[in-house]
Amino acid sequence: MVEKPVYPKNGRTLSAAEIDCNFEDLHRPLSAAQAMGAADSCIYCYNAPCVTACPTSIDIPTFIHQIKTGNVNGAAETILSENILGGTCARACPTEILCEQACVRNLNDEPPVQIGSLQRFAVDHLMDQQGAHPFQRAQSSGRTIAVLGAGPAGLACAHRASMLGHDVTIFEAKPKSGGLNEYGLAAYKMVDDFAQREVEFLMGIGGISVRHGQQLGGNLALSDLTDNFDAVFLGVGFTKANPLPLPGCDLQGVENAIDFIASLRQAEKKSSVAVGNNVVVIGGGNTAIDAAIQAKRLGGNSVTLVYRRGEANMSATAWEIELARTNGVVIRLWAAPVAIEGSARAEQMTFNTMSDAGGTYQPTGESFTLPADHVLLAIGQSMNKSGLENLTIDGGKIAVDATGMTSMPGVFAGGDCVKSGDDLTVQAVEDGKQAAIAIDQFLRNKKG
Structure with missing residues (x-):
């Protein structure tokens, strides 16, 4: 039987x-003509509320103006300078409750500027050219940083730390990098293997290596990282x-x-x-x-x-x-x-x-x-605390100070595993970026 x-x-x-x-793709990308038309609806506000509403503080009016003037690659660089994962965020970010909700056109009962679609248009245009990475590394600092987790927070931290001249090693449990972007977003939002294309683009800055199959609390201990690196960033997310x-x-x-x-x-x-x-x-x-x-x-x-x-x-x-x-x-x-x-x-x-x-x-x-x-x-997720026993945990999340540093000096954290804002990809990117800046300052102030 x-x-x-x-x-x-x-x-x-x-x-x-x-x-x-x-x-297939949930949202069809804008054509060049459609992008020009959409960009034309932006009035280039002074103290634009859309910028304040964006967790990564992208200069939205400027990048839209750059599209209007034909400088599409410049628009992409404006976006990516604040959000290196701007391609994914353009596809999956809830713009309807963030930047587009804040658009002043809503005050006149007009449709908001299509900020997310314009962001995707600019970033995709730059990535499709497959040219040189748009950002350069600073002079080598000679310092090394371990990043635990190749999700949005970890990738953003690694990229900004590399820009600042540090050498970064990412430790990731899964066989692919990307975290939520690779494994957790709906397939119709991330077609054509975009998450991996974006990781490859991000890695193009150099100075970043990734070791997959590395599980904190399994074959990897936090002490291994603190002993062998000058600083550590934890972007462990909510995986449980x-x-x-x-x-x-x-x-x-x-x-x-x-x-x-x-x-x-x-x-x-x-x-x-x-x-x-x-x-x-x-x-x-x-x-x-x-x-x-x-x-x-x-x-x-x-x-x-x-x-x-x-x-x-x-x-x-x-x-x-x-x-x-x-x-x-x-x-x-x-x-x-x-x-x-x-x-x-x-x-x-x-x-x-x-x-x-x-x-x-x-x-x-x-x-x-x-x-x-x-x-x-789908009743929620929590942080896997295995390997984090020596850190202060508050309300199920890693406790950090204003700079993102945990209770262990030199160990920083960001993304869903900390209390920093809404549990969104764009917030995780901001956490990683700001942590890299704080780590850079920590290392510059550190003797030896």
């Missing part, structure tokens, strides 16, 4: 060709999926949403990734949204995202929530999971309906079930 699969591969509704089509302590979480067909997203990003053929016929996603953040949309685009017959509170409480942006709905994802609110049920495999889920009683969330006494042969858990 042939055993039934965990869940039907590719659902039961789409062909491989249709799936490939579903994972939070568990859901419910009956049935060990059934086949139940997996973490971040693993599902990573498998899609690494799959040579998207149609090779299995998806259920009835998919249930638990969570209310952008990871849950990304997982749900991609499950639907893979061919999941029915995809339902379930969240225990109201839509206003979801951490996903309104734009992402609407995108899920337009992709056919059903969003069920005020429902808390009780159990995943089935024999060996997930078959259905039971939920309690919830209500808001003055800020406290209570079951109403009613419940319902949903068919579920594929359950994706």
